[in-house]
Amino acid sequence: MNRFTIRPEPHTQCSACPVRGLAWFEPGSQEDAARREQLRSTQYQAPTGQILFQEGDTLRRAYTLFSGWVIRYKVLKNGQRQVLSIALPGDFIGYRADFGAPLDYSAVAATPVVLCSFSEYNIETLMQDDPTLTRKLIQIQCQQAQECRLRLSYVGQAPALQRFAMFLCELTTRLSQRGIDITQPIDIPLNREDIADAIGVTSVHLSRISADLRKKQIVDCRYNRLIPKDLEALQRLAHDND
Amino acid sequence: MNRFTIRPEPHTQCSACPVRGLAWFEPGSQEDAARREQLRSTQYQAPTGQILFQEGDTLRRAYTLFSGWVIRYKVLKNGQRQVLSIALPGDFIGYRADFGAPLDYSAVAATPVVLCSFSEYNIETLMQDDPTLTRKLIQIQCQQAQECRLRLSYVGQAPALQRFAMFLCELTTRLSQRGIDITQPIDIPLNREDIADAIGVTSVHLSRISADLRKKQIVDCRYNRLIPKDLEALQRLAHDND
DNA sequence: CGTTAAGTTGAAGCGTCTCAAGATTGGTGG
DNA sequence: CCACCAATCTTGAGACGCTTCAACTTAACG
Numbered sequence: 001m002n003r004f005t006i007r008p009e010p011h012t013q014c015s016a017c018p019v020r021g022l023a024w025f026e027p028g029s030q031e032d033a034a035r036r037e038q039l040r041s042t043q044y045q046a047p048t049g050q051i052l053f054q055e056g057d058t059l060r061r062a063y064t065l066f067s068g069w070v071i072r073y074k075v076l077k078n079g080q081r082q083v084l085s086i087a088l089p090g091d092f093i094g095y096r097a098d099f100g101a102p103l104d105y106s107a108v109a110a111t112p113v114v115l116c117s118f119s120e121y122n123i124e125t126l127m128q129d130d131p132t133l134t135r136k137l138i139q140i141q142c143q144q145a146q147e148c149r150l151r152l153s154y155v156g157q158a159p160a161l162q163r164f165a166m167f168l169c170e171l172t173t174r175l176s177q178r179g180i181d182i183t184q185p186i187d188i189p190l191n192r193e194d195i196a197d198a199i200g201v202t203s204v205h206l207s208r209i210s211a212d213l214r215k216k217q218i219v220d221c222r223y224n225r226l227i228p229k230d231l232e233a234l235q236r237l238a239h240d241n242d
Numbered sequence: 243m244n245r246f247t248i249r250p251e252p253h254t255q256c257s258a259c260p261v262r263g264l265a266w267f268e269p270g271s272q273e274d275a276a277r278r279e280q281l282r283s284t285q286y287q288a289p290t291g292q293i294l295f296q297e298g299d300t301l302r303r304a305y306t307l308f309s310g311w312v313i314r315y316k317v318l319k320n321g322q323r324q325v326l327s328i329a330l331p332g333d334f335i336g337y338r339a340d341f342g343a344p345l346d347y348s349a350v351a352a353t354p355v356v357l358c359s360f361s362e363y364n365i366e367t368l369m370q371d372d373p374t375l376t377r378k379l380i381q382i383q384c385q386q387a388q389e390c391r392l393r394l395s396y397v398g399q400a401p402a403l404q405r406f407a408m409f410l411c412e413l414t415t416r417l418s419q420r421g422i423d424i425t426q427p428i429d430i431p432l433n434r435e436d437i438a439d440a441i442g443v444t445s446v447h448l449s450r451i452s453a454d455l456r457k458k459q460i461v462d463c464r465y466n467r468l469i470p471k472d473l474e475a476l477q478r479l480a481h482d483n484d
Numbered sequence: 485c486g487t488t489a490a491g492t493t494g495a496a497g498c499g500t501c502t503c504a505a506g507a508t509t510g511g512t513g514g
Numbered sequence: 515c516c517a518c519c520a521a522t523c524t525t526g527a528g529a530c531g532c533t534t535c536a537a538c539t540t541a542a543c544g
Contacts, residue, residue, distance in 0.1 A: 074391060074392075074395040076395060076396065076399050076400060076482065077481050077482035078399075078400070078404075078482045080399035080400070081399070082394060082395035082396075082398040082399045084391050084394060084395070095384075096384055097377070097380045097381035097383075097384040097385075098381065098384075104388045104391060104392070105391055128373075131370075134376060134380075135339070137380065138339045138376075138379065138380060138383065139339035139340065141339075141380065141383040141384060141387060142337075142338055142339040142340075142383060143339075144387055145383060145386055145387040145390060146346045148387060148390040148391055148394060149316065149326050149346060149347055149390055150316075150346070151394055152324060152326060152390060152393055152394045152397060153316040153318060153324035153326070154318065154324075155394060155397055155398045155442070156324040156397045156439075156441075156442030157318050157320075157322035157323070157324045157439075157442060158318060158320070158322070159499075159500095160499080160500075162320075191521095191522070191523085192522075192523060192524095193522090197398075197399075199398075200397070200398030200399060201500070201501090202500075202501060202502080203522090203523080204500090204501075204502080204503095204523090204524085204525090205499085205500055205501070207523060207524050207525080208500095208524085208525080210523095210524090211524075211525085222508090222523075222524090223508075223509060223510095223522080223523075224509095224522095239319050240318065240319035240320045401531075401532095402531080402532075433490070433491085434490075434491060434492095435490090443532070443533090444532075444533055444534080445490095445491080446491090446492085446493090446532090446533070446534075446535095447531085447532055447533070449491060449492050449493080450492085450493080450532095452491095452492095453492075453493085464491075464492090464540095464541095465490080465491070465540075465541060465542090466490095466541095
């Protein structure tokens with residue numbers, strides 16, 4: 001497996017981290033964060049397209065995504081890929097209760113990324129020293145499970161247009177939480193196939209659906225750019241009130 | 243919301259619990275289990291079809307399923323139901339990191355069930371008293387998230403026949419873990435619609451697929467009974483090696 | 485047995501997929 | 515600055531899988 005490189009010094013300080021409010025280290029004061037920083041092993045960086053880990057690996061670490069976008073996915077035996085989620089800055093990836101067990105999904109960088117790495121041992125130590133971090137970790141797991149259930153429900157039951165609307169709603173909401181103005185055009189580092197694999201359709205069919213949304217003046221999502229036109233209509237479509 | 247009834251005394255003892263090995267109280271000795279039992283609020287029972295909780299409820303408790311089957315599901319705004327998972331004895335249902343937040347899914351009894359109830363306060367107390375229970379809880383959450391990711395991947399990407407095979411494989415594996423002989427006919431308290439809603443097809447189409455598997459002498463799954471004929475072929479089908 | 489709910493089967497229609505040709509974009513070098 | 519290229523995206527036409535609706539069959543239960 002390819003290694004990613006250690007990010008050049010100076011590394012970011014947890015006490016001044018712009019995404020801490022969304023991340024595992026959210027609880028506590030700046031001093032708490034600074035103290036914990038000693039147990040953050042290293043910051044890594046990786047280029048677009050770099051596979052961060054693969055299903056089946058036994059990686060004894062987990063990462064907080066500091067910057068960039070990461071695609072979590074599974075590949076079926078028939079070669080089809082299901083995109084499980086899009087990880088954005090602050091998201092915790094690769095964690096398992098048992099680091100001895102192999103990972104059940106893969107992750108690839110959709111942009112250049114910076115990752116804050118935590119070794120198994122340091123995660124254990126952090127949780128023993130600070131029960132609020134244990135609590136936060138449980139909350140993160142619950143949140144991820146909840147998001148997965150939501151995706152399962154719409155991938156299983158909704159027609160393609162509604163699935164796409166739900167995907168875009170979730171994405172814009174999460175981008176908005178990260179301070180991005182979702183009324184302006186947004187660069188989206190996902191191609192047609194990434195999004196198609198997330199909502200369980202082919203990229204060809206996604207193109208047609210995307211054209212529908214454009215003609216209806218709801219969103220224009222083409223060539224890695226998302227131009228919201230009528231976010232309320234998008235939400236109505238996602239939540240099936242029309 | 244309907245209440246379920248308190249199970250008549252005597253309640254089961256955690257120290258002698260037949261499903262403890264699969265449940266939250268798994269870690270530790272029989273004495274540990276007996277001590278913890280004081281913080282298990284009550285045992286409840288509910289008949290087939292009873293809704294245990296609904297999406298949107300703010301239930302300040304969680305349950306270990308002691309006996310029976312429970313269907314976890316979400317209902318979309320368009321009325322479609324996605325079955326998220328089938329809970330079997332030992333499974334932990336209704337837990338969230340924040341009991342103040344509303345539930346994101348519903349649960350209904352597929353058989354008469356007995357539930358071991360835990361109040362929010364008692365869960366907190368148990369976890370503070372015993373870090374191994376915190377650890378086990380994290381493990382349960384990770385496991386549930388992992389199962390959800392697996393289902394998302396096959397519901398999103400596999401054709402209906404393979405989805406059904408995967409569903410049956412998962413079910414037989416879990417029944418086998420609970421001591422059921424899966425080479426013999428098994429009563430399955432799920433109707434066509436339950437299974438169809440789990441794998442994201444209509445019950446009509448599931449009937450056709452089920453007929454295929456029967457004709458191929460792989461499994462006979464009709465009228466709430468599962469008769470395995472060739473479990474290896476089923477697994478091959480589920481894992482797409484043919 | 486007769487009744488009812490659930491499951492099965494058939495036929496037609498729709499949504500999505502496949503394959504293939506054209507259009508758009510961003511990068512590269514003249 | 516423009517021509518060209520490769521990769522990605524869009525569009526069209528036909529095929530296939532799944533859904534819908536409706537009639538029939540089977541199982542469960544008094």
